Amino acid sequence: MSALLAVRDLGKRFSDGRRALDGVSLDVHAGEVVALVGESGSGKSTLARVVCGLVPADEGQVLIAGQRLRRAGTRVQMVFQDPFASLNPVHTVEHHLLRPLARRLRQPAAALRAEAARLLAAVGLEASLAARHPHALSGGQRQRVAIARALAAGPEVILADEPTSMLDVSTRLGVLTLLRRLADERRLGILFITHDLASAAAIADRVLTMYAGRVVESGATATVLGAPSHPYTRLLLASAPRGERILPRASSPSSLSSPSRSAASSRAFAAAAAAGCPFVARCPDALPCCPDTPPANRTIAADHHVRCHLYQEGASEHAALS
Ligand code: SF4
Numbered sequence: 297m298s299a300l301l302a303v304r305d306l307g308k309r310f311s312d313g314r315r316a317l318d319g320v321s322l323d324v325h326a327g328e329v330v331a332l333v334g335e336s337g338s339g340k341s342t343l344a345r346v347v348c349g350l351v352p353a354d355e356g357q358v359l360i361a362g363q364r365l366r367r368a369g370t371r372v373q374m375v376f377q378d379p380f381a382s383l384n385p386v387h388t389v390e391h392h393l394l395r396p397l398a399r400r401l402r403q404p405a406a407a408l409r410a411e412a413a414r415l416l417a418a419v420g421l422e423a424s425l426a427a428r429h430p431h432a433l434s435g436g437q438r439q440r441v442a443i444a445r446a447l448a449a450g451p452e453v454i455l456a457d458e459p460t461s462m463l464d465v466s467t468r469l470g471v472l473t474l475l476r477r478l479a480d481e482r483r484l485g486i487l488f489i490t491h492d493l494a495s496a497a498a499i500a501d502r503v504l505t506m507y508a509g510r511v512v513e514s515g516a517t518a519t520v521l522g523a524p525s526h527p528y529t530r531l532l533l534a535s536a537p538r539g540e541r542i543l544p545r546a547s548s549p550s551s552l553s554s555p556s557r558s559a560a561s562s563r564a565f566a567a568a569a570a571a572g573c574p575f576v577a578r579c580p581d582a583l584p585c586c587p588d589t590p591p592a593n594r595t596i597a598a599d600h601h602v603r604c605h606l607y608q609e610g611a612s613e614h615a616a617l618s
Contacts, residue, residue: 298362299323299324300324300325300328300361301324301359301453302322302360303320303321303358304356304357304359305321305356306319306320306346306347306353307319307320307354307356308346308351308353308509316342317346319356320339320343320356320506320510322514324453327480328485329479330500331504333490333504333505334532336491338508339506340506343506344487346358347365347455347487348372348373349365349369361452370400371451372455373446373447373449373451373455375439375442375455376457377461377462379462379463382442383441383442384430385430388428389426389427389428389429389433390412393426393444393448394409394412395448396445396449396450397411397415409426412426413426415447418444418478419441419443419474420470420474421437421440425441434467436467436470439460443459443474443475447478447482452485453487454478454487457489458490458491459471460472460495461492469498472498475499476498476499493533493536494536496517497517502515502517503516505520507528511603512603513603514600515597515601516600519597519600525596525600525607526602527579527581527604528579571587571590572586572587573586573605583606585605591603591605591608
């Protein structure tokens with residue numbers, strides 16, 4: 297089955313020349329939720345903006361149902377992190393929905409209003425909220441309006457960039473459940489960007505771990521979060537807040553805030569990382585080749601891919617020499 301969203305070798309550089317995205321490829325199928333996890337600065341949100349067409353790519357391409365996406369349009373819609381900033385305070389809820397509906401459907405006002413009411417129901421909101429302004433809504437209600445607005449454009453793919461990180465814990469689960477249901481019922485492809493592994497585990501079919509602008513591990517959610525292979529994924533899991541660990545933690549990774557190496561050696565590794573693995577300064581399992589040689593992406597099991605020298609041929613001999 298071909299992917300609804302196919303990202304191929306996407307590259308993007310910061311203005312100072314550093315790579316924000318480095319050869320990112322991924323697939324999202326119809327009806328699938330794919331979680332992109334990683335720390336702040338790993339490139340997740342940059343990827344979303346490039347995929348959505350808000351920022352141009354320097355390399356690579358984005359395909360929607362096999363067709364190259366050249367600029368922002370209605371086929372891919374974003375749901376942003378901040379539901380307070382993403383809605384215009386001077387417009388009613390209904391106004392936010394009517395504009396994209398009018399562009400897409402070109403129907404009489406009464407029909408558009410009826411469709412707006414259906415969208416509100418689809419995201420779990422009462423029709424009476426249509427006349428309200430954003431300030432009269434809770435955070436969870438605003439994020440549901442933002443999702444309804446995205447749906448109003450008739451997208452095939454939704455990019456949800458940390459859509460629950462500004463919501464109360466009590467309302468997060470409802471929004472997550474809504475995204476999962478929309479993927480199932482409407483056969484949307486959803487790329488769910490989050491630093492919250494528990495949220496990823498709750499709704500994602502597959503998980504991709506991103507570090508320094510590269511996807512370093514990908515596979516089924518149960519595989520990546522239940523038995524992670526890349527040292528960075530193991531570290532993320534070990535650093536999840538207590539009570540939010542949703543799957544068994546992996547063995548002996550270093551802490552996110554306490555790299556296992558001294559500051560001096562970290563700087564040396566960081567300098568070398570431009571040539572080799574960018575995670576080398578923080579990796580508890582680094583091999584002698586890691587500072588100088590970039591790891592290739594390797595398939596280690598069906599639908600499980602890891603970019604790490606530990607899984608290259610001959611890695612065990614390297615480890616024995618170190
Ligand atoms: Fe660690 Fe080397 Fe793997 Fe990078 S390639 S994650 S430094 S073992």
